[in-house]
Amino acid sequence: MKILVQGDAFDLGAEVDAMRHGRTDIGAIASFVGLARDMNEGSGVAAMTLEHYPGMTENALGKVVDDACARWPLLDVTVIHRVGRLLPGDPIVLVAVASSHRGEAFAACEFIMDYLKTRAPFWKREETPEGARWVEARASDEDAAARWLAD
Amino acid sequence: MNTLRVLYFARLRERFGMAEETLEFSGATAADLVATLHARGGAWAEELGGSRTFRVAVNQDVVALDTPLPERAEVALFPPVTGG
Numbered sequence: 001m002k003i004l005v006q007g008d009a010f011d012l013g014a015e016v017d018a019m020r021h022g023r024t025d026i027g028a029i030a031s032f033v034g035l036a037r038d039m040n041e042g043s044g045v046a047a048m049t050l051e052h053y054p055g056m057t058e059n060a061l062g063k064v065v066d067d068a069c070a071r072w073p074l075l076d077v078t079v080i081h082r083v084g085r086l087l088p089g090d091p092i093v094l095v096a097v098a099s100s101h102r103g104e105a106f107a108a109c110e111f112i113m114d115y116l117k118t119r120a121p122f123w124k125r126e127e128t129p130e131g132a133r134w135v136e137a138r139a140s141d142e143d144a145a146a147r148w149l150a151d
Numbered sequence: 152m153n154t155l156r157v158l159y160f161a162r163l164r165e166r167f168g169m170a171e172e173t174l175e176f177s178g179a180t181a182a183d184l185v186a187t188l189h190a191r192g193g194a195w196a197e198e199l200g201g202s203r204t205f206r207v208a209v210n211q212d213v214v215a216l217d218t219p220l221p222e223r224a225e226v227a228l229f230p231p232v233t234g235g
Contacts (some may be wrong), residue, residue, distance in 0.1 A: 034235055050234065051160060051161055052234070053158070053160055053208075053211075053227060053229070055211055056208060056211035056227070059211055060211075081234060081235075092234075092235070093234070093235050113235060116234065116235050117232070117233075117234060117235035118232065119213075119232070120232060120234050120235075121160065121208070121227075121229060121232050121234075122232055122233065122234025122235070123160060123161035123162075123229070123230065123232060123233050123234070124233045124234070125161070134162045134165075134230065134233075135233040136231075136233070137204075137230070137231030137232065137233055
């Protein structure tokens, strides 16, 4: 398992290679990369700054990954989330999940993103033509995380 | 008296004009602490008065407001998270 909170960019290919390096039991790796968009809530976004709660962030991400491992037989998980100032098109978050079969990998990857978005203490501040603003949490993100409780 | 380390993040940090403070606290629960901070008025009353949503974490776990605060706890107040 690998959980990182960092300012630097990440390389999806390198992370997937590291995950499968030296082992032949992995049958599937599903990955997700979230990017900074140039538009949100009807305004252009020139840049965003991600703030977090050092210490709690790593713990919260660890719990999300532990939850996923309790639900599915996973062979490895990598979560990398960036902080600091990001420009449109920059990668923000990476989740990669390795398992024996694709079903678990797809499901766990989506689960980890849904839980990360509602449980990990990150906050986005956007720079728009109307000034800087804190992004408001979306009810749809809570709904996405709540889906997993019914399973 | 319980000495608390209280942290503020994102919009709350900006509105309160501080990232953290040390507080001598005589109440029992997270709700008591929120009431103490709310009584400061101004931005404190606006943000913690019920019209805006916020979360409370005690020793880095999000908790319900009726949670008792342990001795020397690290308490954080912040808006709903927006990462990912």
